[in-house]
Amino acid sequence: MQSIIKARNLILAYENEDVIIKNGNLDVKTNEFVFITGKSGSGKSTLLKSFYGEIPVRAGELNVCLTSLNKISQNELDKLRQRIGIIFQNYRLINEWSVEKNVMLPLIIKGISRSNCEKQAAKLLKHVNMSHKADKFPLELSGGEQQRVAMARALAHNPNLLLCDEPTGNLDEYSSDIIWSLLMSAREYLGTTIVVVTHHIPMNLRISYRHFAIENGAINEIN
Numbered sequence: 395m396q397s398i399i400k401a402r403n404l405i406l407a408y409e410n411e412d413v414i415i416k417n418g419n420l421d422v423k424t425n426e427f428v429f430i431t432g433k434s435g436s437g438k439s440t441l442l443k444s445f446y447g448e449i450p451v452r453a454g455e456l457n458v459c460l461t462s463l464n465k466i467s468q469n470e471l472d473k474l475r476q477r478i479g480i481i482f483q484n485y486r487l488i489n490e491w492s493v494e495k496n497v498m499l500p501l502i503i504k505g506i507s508r509s510n511c512e513k514q515a516a517k518l519l520k521h522v523n524m525s526h527k528a529d530k531f532p533l534e535l536s537g538g539e540q541q542r543v544a545m546a547r548a549l550a551h552n553p554n555l556l557l558c559d560e561p562t563g564n565l566d567e568y569s570s571d572i573i574w575s576l577l578m579s580a581r582e583y584l585g586t587t588i589v590v591v592t593h594h595i596p597m598n599l600r601i602s603y604r605h606f607a608i609e610n611g612a613i614n615e616i617n
């Protein structure tokens with residue numbers, strides 16, 4: 395099975411700051427479900443964002459969806475991002491756009507027709523129990539509702555790779571269960587590879603997964 399994420403001796407650091415990830419090695423295979431854990435401030439979000447090309451590679455190698463992120467042009471990065479869905483820790487919804495239009499964003503970028511965008515957004519909003527808020531704006535929603543919209547948007551374009559930063563951090567048990575089911579279905583029926591950054595791996599997941607933990611800048615696989 396091919397690696398959808400491959401990191402070799404990866405070093406990540408913010409400008410003029412200490413190194414966050416030191417010589418990180420990681421392979422995520424297509425269609426795997428992977429958790430990344432670690433203490434607060436250990437570098438989980440930083441690592442996830444590097445997979446999206448948002449944090450530059452300081453040294454080492456990083457390949458995502460067979461694309462090298464070492465020296466990537468903006469054009470290549472835009473193309474790569476069309477194959478990735480991401481849920482950021484602070485969601486990053488567009489406050490001036492309705493919920494429906496936020497979910498349509500990745501499809502608009504892909505040039506999908508308006509009617510197909512609307513159909514897909516309606517389907518995803520139903521999956522996350524947010525159909526009744528399609529015409530609302532992000533600032534009219536609770537944190538948990540925004541999180542569910544972010545999930546719908548991340549899945550709208552059927553990405554090969556889904557990157558999730560604490561995807562259930564703001565949700566009650568009922569809504570969390572919906573999100574975990576959705577992630578498992580995406581993996582099972584659409585072949586999506588799922589990478590989840592979290593503090594807590596749910597106990598009741600009925601799937602096999604791999605677990606990496608970040609400690610002192612190293613990425614260690616936990617068996």
Ligand SMILES: Nc1ncnc2c1ncn2[C@@H]1O[C@H](COP(=O)(O)OP(=O)(O)OP(=O)(O)O)[C@@H](O)[C@H]1O
Pocket residue numbers: 408409411414432433434435436437438439440441483
């Ligand atoms: N834009 C930035 N500029 C400089 N340093 C940053 C920036 N973003 C994060 N950091 C630092 O990088 C380190 C890792 O942060 P990161 O957000 O990746 O941790 P995390 O493991 O996701 O934490 P948490 O579990 O609290 O979300 C922290 O020390 C943080 O202060």
